[in-house]
Amino acid sequence: MSLRDGAPAGNPPEPEPTHHRVALFGGVYSNHLALEAALADAGDRGVDAVYCLGDLGAFGPHPDRTVEILRERGIPVLRGNYDDSLARGLDDCQCGYTDPRDNHYARLSYRYTFTRTSPEHRAWMGTLPGEIRFRLGGHRVLCCHGSPRRTNEFLWESTTPTHFLAALARDHEADIVLGTHTGIHWSRGWGGWEESGRTGSADEAWPPVPPAERPGLHVNVGALGRPANDGRTEVWYTLLEASEDGGRPTVRFVPVNYDHDRLAREMQDEELPEEFVETIRTGWWTTCLEILPGKERARGRH
């Protein structure tokens, strides 16, 4: 698919549902305790739909548990790169690490998750869609894992220009694009949906105005599987709510408190790497560091 060609991703076979207030998350990484806590929290907030943007396994313990929770509740799930790898029996998670240390831990995590995910669940992952579309108020929402054009594309806040996001949304016929792959939540609007308080350039002629024909919004909904490399033990999901006047929807990132000590103990019992446990206990990433851009990595400890 091409940004320049404007190729649409295709139409879903059924009419798109319309929602008013939605909870979204991804990157569950086998964190069944955070998943339960997030679902309870979202229920308390009166959401009318919940969506999971993929990557159910990795990192955490007992991968079948997250799958069972999602399937029992009938929550729509799309296929992340990890799910795709498990379903197809690939050799790795398709994150593309080249750093030997990151690769070492990625392999450990993938091997553990693959051998402990039931064949039936892996087959189910192969049936998951690559994208999900719905309407929020009158706006077209496209849920994907990495980006609308590539499941494993990293869209970090500090490496993704607004004009690129606008082109992506335009080419894939969406007003709001939601993803998760990087595991750190952020959002950006354009064409009249900019964040309030964002200051403009002192030079009125620069930068050139993005070619937005209509307002748009990109949200990384965050990950439930591990903290956001911010020194906090909470994990994050997103509440998206239509505005009454049909304008910019409200985006709220919700921290999830859960029994992270219990998760850490379960990980130790499963003999998962102590580095993973440390992340759960401290909120700082210890692995998968290669993929972080300088700005995001500088905010972390490792």
Added chain:
Amino acid sequence: MASVCDFYPTPVSRPLPVALAEGSPAERPAPAEPPSPTVPLTSLDDLWFQVSGTVCNLRCSHCFISCSPENDSFWFLSREQVREALADSVEHGVKEYYFTGGEPFMNRDILGILADTLALGPATVLTNATVLPGRRVEALAELAAASPYTLELRVSLDGTTRETNDDIRGEGAFRRALDGMERLVAAGFLPIVTCMRSWPEEDTPRVLADFRELLAGIGYDRARIKILPPLQMGQEAERTGGYRPYERVTRAMMEGFDADQLLCSRSRLVTARGVWTCPILLDTASARLGDGLDEAVEAPAVLSEPACWTCYRSGAICSNLPVGTETDR
């Protein structure tokens, strides 16, 4: 000296004939015939700038385009030229901007150019870090702090010792590069140290450990290190025997291959003499794809050069991050 000089060792300087470089499409050589495959641009994700042309403060013995203080075969890009391309890049939905040379910090407009870029998107500068006095590093830190986008400094080294570096780069280059990097780290940057692999692959863990130890010595204890695959060109070709005749990308090899792995499927290089396929092929006449971006994005890349084999096998080695293999949706 920027890292394109560093990773493609060849002592041969083959300046592009001016008539060829500036000629109309009709004057350019015809695209290569089979068996060389062609790759259309899928999306213009990475826009490169040959921002200091072939001008460098160093004269490394392995530089594939012989950058030096005297090599002006490609001249500096002006701030206005870069601005023009940046403005065009918005229409093309460009995702990342890269600056190379020569040594980008030899361009006296570089701070203004980076300010313009960081208003639009992320910027990466490939540098030898030998011309980074404190005042310049402070200015870079201010630019980085003012932008929502990341400013990456990619510093080229030829190994972890003064000997391995200075033999190639000249007396004192190693110490000056470390000093420059130390100032960057002190200012909050996490430079990406780039080194072309000149050792057996199984030694890479040891070399990485050596790099970490070296960098920890200047206060850089979470070093980002990018090891590049060797290109069998120039002196490296003498050491390894160069590319074998069969090491060429063929049309058959492209069947079922994810062309997004190749830099040329999503990248172009802006120079003072037109737009090229990629930084590796600056000295290749047929890699000049047009006068401007609009023309160059329509022209496919031709995988006729031996270096294309390395890119095919190793992925887009010039980007900060590898592109993951395609995941079908």
